[in-house]
Amino acid sequence: xxxxxxxxxxxxxxxxxxxxxxxxxxxxxxxxxxxxxxxxxxxxxxxxxxxxxxxxxxxxxxxxxxxxxxxxxxxxxxxxxxxxxxxxxxxxxxxxxxxxxxxxxxxxxxxxxxxxxxxxxxxxxxxxxxxxxxxxxxxxxxxxxxxxxxxxxxxxxxxxxxxxxxxxxxxxxxxxxxxxxxxxxxxxxxxxxxxxxxxxxxxxxxxxxxxxxxxxxxxxxxxxxxxxxxxxxxxxxxxxxxxxxxxxx
Amino acid sequence: xxxxxxxxxxxxxxxxxxxxxxxxxxxxxxxxxxxxxxxxxxxxxxxxxxxxxxxxxxxxxxxxxxxxxxxxxxxxxxxxxxxxxxxxxxxxxxxxxxxxxxxxxxxxxxxxxxxxxxxxxxxxxxxxxxxxxxxxxxxxxxxxxxxxxxxxxxxxxxxxxxxxxxxxxxxxxxxxxxxxxxxxxxxxxxxxxxxxxxxxxxxxxxxxxxx
Numbered sequence: 001x002x003x004x005x006x007x008x009x010x011x012x013x014x015x016x017x018x019x020x021x022x023x024x025x026x027x028x029x030x031x032x033x034x035x036x037x038x039x040x041x042x043x044x045x046x047x048x049x050x051x052x053x054x055x056x057x058x059x060x061x062x063x064x065x066x067x068x069x070x071x072x073x074x075x076x077x078x079x080x081x082x083x084x085x086x087x088x089x090x091x092x093x094x095x096x097x098x099x100x101x102x103x104x105x106x107x108x109x110x111x112x113x114x115x116x117x118x119x120x121x122x123x124x125x126x127x128x129x130x131x132x133x134x135x136x137x138x139x140x141x142x143x144x145x146x147x148x149x150x151x152x153x154x155x156x157x158x159x160x161x162x163x164x165x166x167x168x169x170x171x172x173x174x175x176x177x178x179x180x181x182x183x184x185x186x187x188x189x190x191x192x193x194x195x196x197x198x199x200x201x202x203x204x205x206x207x208x209x210x211x212x213x214x215x216x217x218x219x220x221x222x223x224x225x226x227x228x229x230x231x232x233x234x235x236x237x238x239x240x241x242x243x244x245x246x247x248x249x
Numbered sequence: 250x251x252x253x254x255x256x257x258x259x260x261x262x263x264x265x266x267x268x269x270x271x272x273x274x275x276x277x278x279x280x281x282x283x284x285x286x287x288x289x290x291x292x293x294x295x296x297x298x299x300x301x302x303x304x305x306x307x308x309x310x311x312x313x314x315x316x317x318x319x320x321x322x323x324x325x326x327x328x329x330x331x332x333x334x335x336x337x338x339x340x341x342x343x344x345x346x347x348x349x350x351x352x353x354x355x356x357x358x359x360x361x362x363x364x365x366x367x368x369x370x371x372x373x374x375x376x377x378x379x380x381x382x383x384x385x386x387x388x389x390x391x392x393x394x395x396x397x398x399x400x401x402x403x404x405x406x407x408x409x410x411x412x413x414x415x416x417x418x419x420x421x422x423x424x425x426x427x428x429x430x431x432x433x434x435x436x437x438x439x440x441x442x443x444x445x446x447x448x449x450x451x452x453x454x455x456x457x458x459x460x
Contacts, residue, residue, distance in 0.1 A: 066441040067459055071270040071448045077277060079298035084280035085321035088312045089346050089355055 254356045256392035257410050260450075261400055261428065262417025267448035268396045269294050271415055272360050275394055279358040280325050284392070285342070288360040289335040290327035295360075299325035305338045332361045340381060343389030353390035360394045383410055399424065400431045408432065414453045418445035434459070 258275065260268045269292070276286050277298055288295045295301075300323040302308040308326050315322035328335050339359040346355040382391060383406060395403060408414075408431050419425045419442045429439050432453050442451065453459050 066439065066451050068441075068445065068449050068451055071267040071450065072274055073448070074270045074273050074294060074297070077273055077297050079277060079280075081298060081300040081323040081325055083298065084286075084324045086283070086285065086324040087319065087321045088316040089350075090316050 254353055254387055254390050254392055256358070256412055257386070257407070258394045258413045258415065259400075259403065259407065259411050260394065260396045260415045260417070261398070262450070263398055263420065265447065266417040266445075267450065268417060269362060270448060271450065272362055272394055272396050273298075276325065276358065276360050279392065283356075284324070285355060285357045286325045286360065287335055287339050287342075287357060288325070288327040289330065289332050289362050291329055291362065293327075293329065294362070295325075295327040299323070299327040301327045301329070303329070305330070305334065308338070335359065335361065336379060336382060339391055340389060343391050347390035348385070348388050353388075356390045356392065358392040358394065360396070362396045379404075379407075383407065386410075400428055405431070412454065415450045416442055416453070417450045418447065419443055 260271055262268050272288075273295060276288060276295065279286050280298065286299065288299050290296070290299070290301065293301070300311075302311075305328070308328070311322050328338075336359060339357055342355075343357055346357075347353045382389070382393065386393065395407065397403060400408070414428075414432055416428060416439065419428070419439075422443065425439050425442050426436065428434075428442070429436055434453070438459070439451065445451075451459060
């Protein structure tokens, strides 16, 4: 009869043994880490082959010297601004810079009014019977505004609306380039009316009319009803069918 | 006549090691080639050969008057403004002079001399103008030179379009590693950047490697 040798049971580690085991594991990891960085054969990055030339090129070899160049000193540049001049290209209206600080302060109020004016234009175009006077409508939009300031503010607002819709007005052949990023949300009738008013205010009405005849008008445009002969005093539009405003008495 | 414009350079290195000097060399070379040059010049270093303007409006006013009077004006302009504003101006001019006309007749080189002055500086932020520049620079007629202290200051997107990278001395090994990974060089290839003297630099180009 063969007696089987009992399988030795592993002895539980003492705290000191466990600590020594962990220290040995950490040392082994450090040795492997140092061995990797001390290797004479650097490992390429995964995407090196995709970006660099072929390994046969001498410039990609780690043993090849690194080509180095020298800069000139800034002080050695003897040119002046007048040594390099150019004739700028002509544009119908030059790009206009927007000063961020000025836009944040001075233009904020005018921009709000421009939106109010655009809203009023839209309402007036859609409903010829709407008897709002533009000035009254703006005052209603901004309680506390001095009515005497309305004409000047409205002028600025209309110009601003024109500029905001310039990118739409371009298709009417005005040829003005102003890089405003904002666009009115309802470009149809409002843009058309604003562009027309802007052309009138800036003296480009002839060009606008000629381009308008050549281009198809937007489908959403609704012209205001022509004023009644007997109701000229209260008419919202002038003889051209363009919206007008009156100072409040 | 339309010109082919495809130049996007990145200069990386610590202050005082020659980035501005090299940027000035590149800018002056562009002026000699007949380009317009706009420089973001917070440290007032480019006033030797570029006209300095306090704001974008001052420059546009000079350009408009010169155009009206059919007289030439300095083609180099330096601005002590943030990078965002100078890039926005470049996009504005590129749109009016090139994109709107359907051809690149007026190439413009933009030198951003301090990328830390981006409003949203960092490797993950891509502002609206920068994204537009990267996507449309050929149509806008824009060449760009970025100067920075660390490659992480620009989005990785920029390095996918770069045409050359100029590298000055680096003081830390992990910075060298980062540059190697960004341009796709094997580890250790740029180790000598740790020992470069001031005003010395190495150049890397896609398809040509270190040259």
